[in-house]
Amino acid sequence: MKILVADPVSEKGIALLQKEFAVDIQLQLSPDELMAIIGQYDALVVRSETKVTAPIIEAAERLKVIGRAGVGVDNIDVETATKKGIIVLNAPEGNTMAATEHTVAMLLALSRNIPQAYASMKAGKWERSKLMGVEVRGKTLGVFGLGRIGAGVAKRAIAMEMNVMAYDPYISAHQAKSLGVELAEIDEILAVADFVTLHLPLTVETRHLFNADRLAKLKPGARLVNCARGGIIDEAALAAALAAGKLAGAAIDVFGKEPIEADNPLLALDNVVLTPHLGASTAEAQIGVAVDVAVGISAALKGEPVTTAVNMAPIPRHVLDIIKPYLTLAEKMGCLAVHLAEGRISELQVEYNGEISGIDTKMLTTAVVKGVLNPILQERVNFVNAPGIVKTRGIKIREVKSKDTTHFANLITVRAATDKGETVVAGALFGKEEGRIVIIDGYRVDVEPKGWLLIGPHIDKPGIVGKVGTALGDNNINIVSMQVGRTVTTGTSIMVMAVEQDIPTPIMLKIKAVDGILDAKLVNLCGK
Numbered sequence: 001m002k003i004l005v006a007d008p009v010s011e012k013g014i015a016l017l018q019k020e021f022a023v024d025i026q027l028q029l030s031p032d033e034l035m036a037i038i039g040q041y042d043a044l045v046v047r048s049e050t051k052v053t054a055p056i057i058e059a060a061e062r063l064k065v066i067g068r069a070g071v072g073v074d075n076i077d078v079e080t081a082t083k084k085g086i087i088v089l090n091a092p093e094g095n096t097m098a099a100t101e102h103t104v105a106m107l108l109a110l111s112r113n114i115p116q117a118y119a120s121m122k123a124g125k126w127e128r129s130k131l132m133g134v135e136v137r138g139k140t141l142g143v144f145g146l147g148r149i150g151a152g153v154a155k156r157a158i159a160m161e162m163n164v165m166a167y168d169p170y171i172s173a174h175q176a177k178s179l180g181v182e183l184a185e186i187d188e189i190l191a192v193a194d195f196v197t198l199h200l201p202l203t204v205e206t207r208h209l210f211n212a213d214r215l216a217k218l219k220p221g222a223r224l225v226n227c228a229r230g231g232i233i234d235e236a237a238l239a240a241a242l243a244a245g246k247l248a249g250a251a252i253d254v255f256g257k258e259p260i261e262a263d264n265p266l267l268a269l270d271n272v273v274l275t276p277h278l279g280a281s282t283a284e285a286q287i288g289v290a291v292d293v294a295v296g297i298s299a300a301l302k303g304e305p306v307t308t309a310v311n312m313a314p315i316p317r318h319v320l321d322i323i324k325p326y327l328t329l330a331e332k333m334g335c336l337a338v339h340l341a342e343g344r345i346s347e348l349q350v351e352y353n354g355e356i357s358g359i360d361t362k363m364l365t366t367a368v369v370k371g372v373l374n375p376i377l378q379e380r381v382n383f384v385n386a387p388g389i390v391k392t393r394g395i396k397i398r399e400v401k402s403k404d405t406t407h408f409a410n411l412i413t414v415r416a417a418t419d420k421g422e423t424v425v426a427g428a429l430f431g432k433e434e435g436r437i438v439i440i441d442g443y444r445v446d447v448e449p450k451g452w453l454l455i456g457p458h459i460d461k462p463g464i465v466g467k468v469g470t471a472l473g474d475n476n477i478n479i480v481s482m483q484v485g486r487t488v489t490t491g492t493s494i495m496v497m498a499v500e501q502d503i504p505t506p507i508m509l510k511i512k513a514v515d516g517i518l519d520a521k522l523v524n525l526c527g528k
């Protein structure tokens with residue numbers, strides 16, 4: 001498999017990828033150049049410079065994963081990638097400290113005019129009274145976005161004896177309180193904050209959150225720091241507020257257009273501190289994000305779950321450790337259920353019994369859905385696009401959980417309801433890793449879920465299995481394993497034969513015609 005690295009990332013991450021994959025490094029490609037070559041690659045690694053737009057994703061026929069060596073994925077068209085089943089992952093933690101410390105540096109540089117003082121001295125001046133600053137101690141800092149970086153900045157601001165207020169509707173009052181931060185609404189903060197610092201993602205909601213109206217609501221003489229994303233502030237409105245003296249100053253690391261354009265109005269102002277998107281630019285952060293993105297890309301290319309995917313439900317490591325052995329089993333159960341079901345599936349119910357019911361099983365349910373959809377759709381269905389596809393097909397998904405168990409410590413049961421009835425497949429782990437199908441439509445079985453399986457419910461009487469075996473043997477089809485499962489109630493049994501190859505239709509018809517056979521289906525559990 002081939003990986004394209006399109007932006008500069010640390011050697012340490014590249015070396016990790018090179019151990020397993022072919023890696024091409026091609027920096028500063030124009031959009032047309034990237035579009036022309038992207039079709040050859042299975043994975044793409046970028047930072048913020050390369051814009052991974054819809055046309056590029058559409059041209060990426062083999063692409064399975066886009067890795068962002070950093071946090072913000074606003075340079076990637078995640079929606080188009082999701083529709084195409086391409087995993088988008090980031091490296092959310094590797095540069096948190098770098099961006100946090102840069103924000104604190106910007107806050108202090110802004111309050112003490114350090115860049116202006118440096119420039120003045122380099123120009124041979126000694127301007128002590130002109131460069132009078134303000135202390136941060138005792139001042140109020142308004143933090144917009146109390147996530148990883150926002151929380152880190154808040155902690156450091158509190159250590160500098162600032163009062164910290166935050167706006168973040170997605171975190172709990174308890175979380176904020178444990179940081180020593182008071183949660184408040186936007187306008188409440190704007191009215192009292194001496195300093196405001198932004199740590200939001202750039203989204204439809206946050207684009208130009210700081211427009212002329214909001215900037216006008218800031219306390220006169222307030223100072224603004226933005227080390228998040230340029231698009232969150234309307235730069236023209238900010239420049240006007242700074243020029244009018246409404247704001248005392250601003251420290252900006254990120255811009256609407258990067259690299260910054262020569263006519264950006266901020267460049268003409270003296271009361272600004274500007275850095276060229278340096279938030280993540282520390283040696284430590286660049287190694288951190290490169291290694292994290294390499295680990296994510298490697299997992300994605302090997303079809304393993306990715307803990308840092310942004311277009312799949314996130315999954316904590318401890319949950320992943322528990323569910324990982326069940327993932328293949330769940331997918332094969334979905335695949336078996338769709339092959340055995342008669343009619344159009346309207347609902348999939350996935351039941352979890354035993355200890356497994358106590359954890360987040362969304363990813364296992366998605367694995368079942370993936371198993372159901374892959375055999376029936378042309379397109380590649382994966383953990384990224386499966387939830388969206390199943391919704392558009394009108395199939396309801398239901399999870400049922402119970403701690404109760406019968407014969408198995410943990411049991412997963414898939415019920416596929418169709419317009420003609422219901423198919424039930426249950427699976428369990430034997431030992432720590434060995435997945436087995438243990439129930440098919442009420443028949444107790446013990447089937448390894450792989451390869452070609454011939455499944456035939458039949459009347460429970462002698463001779464039937466032998467006749468099926470003979471039909472296969474006469475046509476040189478080797479049986480790998482065979483077993484018969486029974487129900488106590490119906491007087492019928494089910495045979496499950498693992499065979500080495502596809503069974504041609506005429507032989508299947510012969511098997512179906514065996515006296516006492518109720519049905520016969522050939523299922524391929526190899527997967528796409």
Ligand SMILES: NC(=O)C1=CN([C@@H]2O[C@H](COP(=O)(O)OP(=O)(O)OC[C@H]3O[C@@H](n4cnc5c(N)ncnc54)[C@H](O)[C@@H]3O)[C@@H](O)[C@H]2O)C=CC1
Binds near residue numbers: 096205
């Ligand atoms: N300047 C630089 O080089 C760097 C910039 N960044 C940027 O910093 C920002 C923050 O990164 P992290 O703290 O790692 O992200 P995070 O995801 O940990 O935190 C973002 C916070 O914003 C909150 N949020 C989201 N939408 C919101 C809204 N509409 N209103 C209020 N709060 C909202 C979320 O609840 C979350 O707590 C991102 O934009 C990221 O791209 C990150 C690293 C380096």
Ligand SMILES: O=C(O)CCC(=O)C(=O)O
Binds near residue numbers: 069279
């Ligand atoms: O890759 C970079 O240097 C930018 C980092 C950044 O902005 C992010 O991680 O969101």
